[in-house]
Amino acid sequence: MTDIAKPYLLFLADTENPTLAKTALGLRDWAREDCVGQLRLTQSTLDIGLPDLSPSEAAARGARSLLIGVAPVGGQLPEAWHASLLAALEAGLDIVSGLHVRLETIPALAEAAARLGRRLHDVRHTKTALPIATGRKRTGKRALMVGTDCALGKKYTALALTKAMRARGIDATFRATGQTGIMISGSGIAIDAVVADFIAGAAEALSPDAAPDHWDVIEGQGALFHPAYAGVTLGLLHGSQPDALVLCHDPGRSVTSFFPDYPLPSIEDAIAAYLPHARRTNPAARFVGVSLNTSALDERAARRAIEDAHARTGLPAFDPLRLGIEAVVDEMLSAPQARAVAAA
Template sequence: MDIAILAHEQFPGRAKTAVGILRYGDHDVVAVLDRDTAGDRVHDHLPDVQDAPIVESMADVPDCDVLVVGIAPIGGGFEDSWRPDVRTALERGCDVWAGLHYMLADDAEFAALADEHGCELRDVRRPPDDLTVAEGTAGDVDAQVVLTVGTDCSTGKMTTSYELRDAARERGLDAAVVPTGQTGIMISGWGISIDRTIADFAAGAVERLVHEAADHDVLFVEGQGSLGHPAYSGVTLAILHGSQPDSLVMTHVAGRETHHSYEDYPLPPVREYADLYEQVAEPVRETSVDAGMLNTQGMDESAAREAIEEYAGDLGVPATDPVRFDVEETLDAVL
């Protein structure tokens, strides 16, 4: 399937969905839409992912099957400046996928265009209608369940999940990622966006996902948010209790001392944060932080290795940067 990815004015730094699809998706990306870097190529900014031209608008995109909205602003709203590109995609007969809290299928103009041109509007954040409360049974599955947790949002939980999955598969293990957010759902083609789920049903939704994937040897559950985040801790707790993990991997951004966009809220020391995750999980299922992942983007290799060594020492477990370096030692720790 050929897809184009909309990432206006956010690529690559704040276009997490776009970058995730380029790095881990199976689709052929024919173009990225970004007004700020139009005329460049993806490899000019991210040399280690699938390459594609960067163009100014949907009118400049070659033939494709789907336009993916590859960014999600805080609050998940729809930017009106994207409307011409979505309109053009539908008029060309392309499906449109989005991971917003704004449901494209509920937009009267888009719904009419999709119906007229035979297109699908896929809102991947829309949860199933038949969710229930958790029964506390995720811990009964035979698969080993590893949950990625973080000190903040956007610390690398999804990236860690896919890098560990790929490394486990290279060892011959039947490993899968359990997607709990819009990017993971677009990459893997299934999952439930927990941050869109009714609070009473959120842990139950995660529990359902674990059971659905229980025939694998190892499940890497994609974490969301962080337990101490002033806005998003609720979804983190639901995933922690709903998945009943055997092991935790804690992600962090090198040098980050406060919550991004919430700078009045400092991050606790990483070992204290790891202890907090273990203590909060314990009443439902005893677990431990067995590995750490550090985002060292922007550092040179020497500084990155030094930062990782310090992070591993603070946590008391093996650590690495899963994009820059191999994950073998950290995979050993969780297995």
């Protein structure tokens, strides 16, 4: 499991396009208290509203790591960025990267990190030795986000749910399974980067035995219906042993992203497909909500989509960034026996 020292200096380099700065924007939105500032190389670089700081200024304000918050075109690390990264290492910061290229394969960085005793975190790559799953039921409670597709709000749903649970005094931990999630929480396992034999084992390691009332809220990955990533989804589902499942869906999407020949299932069919697999490792698994990404809808249409999802499934439906999350927390905390299980 990756463990990262926070808070961060967010490195924006010379990136002007917000689409390439998704990581930095996610960090700002979901871990604002962990971001001491931004490092921009030019006047025209995107400004995400944090104090402009040099690596040494950031270190003086408590920063422990420089986080590469932008994606270079092509996935390689531009030469022009090296000086900033070396300055960060000299200033006492570790470096955190989600790029394809491994930081340790860049000789200048590897040498400086070794000399200065700093760490280079490549969150896309896992170096931890993982166990084969045991299937043994663990103590504590777990919620897992699952979806009808990739990239429709599983991470944000898990983060919002964790926040709402904590606000009620519930002992809840967000468990990251993807690189941005790992950067936000400072730990986790990039589940799609582990060797196939170890998917469920990695998921077991990610949410270990815990106190009876503790909740792990686990970021999901992929979808059981996804022609490329379903294996990751199923292994994560088995290893997570969720008590509670939240189905994440984008009501504006009818086909799988980038796979136009693969229609999305209805939310009812998705629930019916996930449930038997979930119950293989936790017979008490049940759905507790439907999370809708309504960002493309106006307030009235969003409300209608949420009402429709509720009517179709009998479950609390919500948009975690907009409406209805408290009802899902209520459902999670309700005794499972006291409510009908949807689509059993």
